[in-house]
Amino acid sequence: MKAIWIQLDSNQLALAEKLIEQGFQMHHCTQNYLLLSQWIIENEKSRLPNYTTHSVGAGGLIIHNNQILLIQEKNGTKEGLWGIPGGLVDDGELVAEAASREVKEETGLDVEPYDCFFFRDLPIANQYQGDIYFVIFMRLKNQQQKVQIQDQEIKNYQWVEINKLQEFLIQNKFGITQQRLIESIIQYQKSNRFGTQLCNMDMKPRVMYGKEKKYCLFKPNL
Numbered sequence: 341m342k343a344i345w346i347q348l349d350s351n352q353l354a355l356a357e358k359l360i361e362q363g364f365q366m367h368h369c370t371q372n373y374l375l376l377s378q379w380i381i382e383n384e385k386s387r388l389p390n391y392t393t394h395s396v397g398a399g400g401l402i403i404h405n406n407q408i409l410l411i412q413e414k415n416g417t418k419e420g421l422w423g424i425p426g427g428l429v430d431d432g433e434l435v436a437e438a439a440s441r442e443v444k445e446e447t448g449l450d451v452e453p454y455d456c457f458f459f460r461d462l463p464i465a466n467q468y469q470g471d472i473y474f475v476i477f478m479r480l481k482n483q484q485q486k487v488q489i490q491d492q493e494i495k496n497y498q499w500v501e502i503n504k505l506q507e508f509l510i511q512n513k514f515g516i517t518q519q520r521l522i523e524s525i526i527q528y529q530k531s532n533r534f535g536t537q538l539c540n541m542d543m544k545p546r547v548m549y550g551k552e553k554k555y556c557l558f559k560p561n562l
Contacts (some may be wrong), residue, residue, distance in 0.1 A: 341378065341380060342366075342379065342381050342387075342389050342410065343374075343377060343378065343380060343388055343402070344378045344380060345367075345375065345376070345377050345512065346364065346375070346376045346377075346378075347373050347374070348374045348375075348376070349372070349373055349477050350372065350373070353374060356374060356376065359376050360376075361457070362378075363378050364376040364377065365377055365378065367391055368391035368392075370414065372454060378538040381410050381419075389514070391471070392474050393469060393470055394427075394469055394471060395428055395464075395465070395469050395470075395471050395472075395518055396428065396429040396435065396438075396439040396471075396472050396473075396474070397426060397427060397428050397429065397438075397471060397472070397473040397474070398426055398427070398428075398429055398435045398436070398439035398442065398473070398474045398475075398476060399423070399425065399426025399439060399442070399473065399475045399476070399521075400424060400425050400426060400439040400440065400442060400443035400451060400453075400475075400476055400478040401424055401441065401457055401458075401475050401476065401477050401521075401525075402424075402425075402451060402478045402479070402480065403476060403479065403481050403502075403535075404480055404483075404497070405480075405499075406497070406501060406502055407499040407500060407502065408423070408424075408499070408501075408502060408505065409424070409447065409449075409487070409497065409498075409500075409523065410422050410423065410424060410495065410497065410498050410499075410500055410508075411423065411425050411446060411447065411494050411496070411497045412487065412496040412497065412498075413493070413494070413495065414491075414493055414494055414495040415491070415493060416491045417446045418515060419495075420495070420513055421513050421514055421515050421518065422508075422512050422513065422514050422518065423514060423515060423517075423518035423521070424518070424521070425442055425443045425446040425447050425494075426439060426442045426443075426446075426473075426475075427442040427445075427446075431453075432554070433534075434543065434554050434555075434556045435474045435476065435556065436453035436476050436541065436543065436556055437453075437554075439451070439453060439474070439476040439478065440453055440476075443478060444491065445490055446490050446493060446494050447487050447488065447489060447490075447497065448485075448486075448487060448488030448489070448490075449480060449485050449487060450480070450481040450482060450485065451478040451479065451480055451481060452478065452479050452480075452481050453476045453477065453478055454477055454478070454479060454537075454541065455476070455477035455537055455538055455539050455541065456474060456475070456476055456477070456538065456539050456541070456558045457476070457477050457525075457528075458474075458475040458521055458524055459472065459473060459474045459475065460472070460473045460517050460520070464522045470547075473517060475521060478503065500534070501531050502525070502530070502534065505522055505525060505526050505529075506526055508522075509522050509526075512520065513526065520525060524536065537561040538560075538561060538562075539558040539559060539560060539561055540558075540559045540560075540561050541556060541557075541558060541559075542556065542557040542559060543555070543556045548555040
C-alpha cells in the first residue's frame with residue numbers, strides 16, 4: 341500500500357474536514373463527488389498524479405471555393421471578435437470530432453475533418469487550468485449547403501477570400517490566437533503550398549487496455 345483514496349459523495353461532504361485533519365488532501369471535485377488522497381510512504385515524496393491540468397479546444401478551418409468561413413462572437417469577453425467556429429472538446433470526443441460538432445452547432449454545416457493546420461499551448465489560461473487548442477482543416481460534405489448561424493452565440497459570419505484575409509484582418513477585431521491563426525494562413529498562402537496535405541489523420545479505433553477505444557493519430561504526410 342502506497343496511498344489511500346477516499347471518494348465522498350454529495351451526502352458525505354461533512355466528513356471532508358475530518359479527513360483533512362488526518363492528513364488527506366483534496367485531489368479534485370466533480371458534480372458528483374469530492375476525491376481525497378493521502379500518500380502513506382514515509383520520507384518519500386508523493387507520486388500520485390495530479391488531476392487534469394488542461395482543457396482542450398478545437399476549431400474548424402473550412403476552405404471552400406478559395407474562401408475561409410469566419411464567424412463573429414456575440415457574447416462575453418469575446419463579443420465582437422472574429423475567428424473560426426469552435427469550442428471545447430467534450431468528454432469522450434476526439435479533437436476532430438469536437439471541431440466538426442462545433443462547426444455544425446455554430447454554422448449548421450456538415451463537414452469532414454482531413455488535416456491539422458495549427459495548435460496552441462497555453463499552460464496557464466486561467467487560475468485553474470491550461471488550455472490547448474487545435475485547428476482542424478474541414479471540407480464541406482455537401483457543396484450546396486448554406487450557413488445557418490446559431491444566433492445565441494454567433495453575431496455574424498462571412499466567407500472571406502484567402503487573398504483578402506490581410507485586409508479583413510486589418511479592418512476587424514480578432515483575439516490573439518485567432519489573429520495568429522489568420523496570419524499563419526496568410527503566410528501559408530504566400531508559400532504557394534496551400535492545399536498541400538500536412539498530416540494524414542488515422543482515425544481508426546484501436547484496442548487499448550483490453551477495450552476498443554476511439555483513436556486519432558496525426559501523421560506527417562511523407
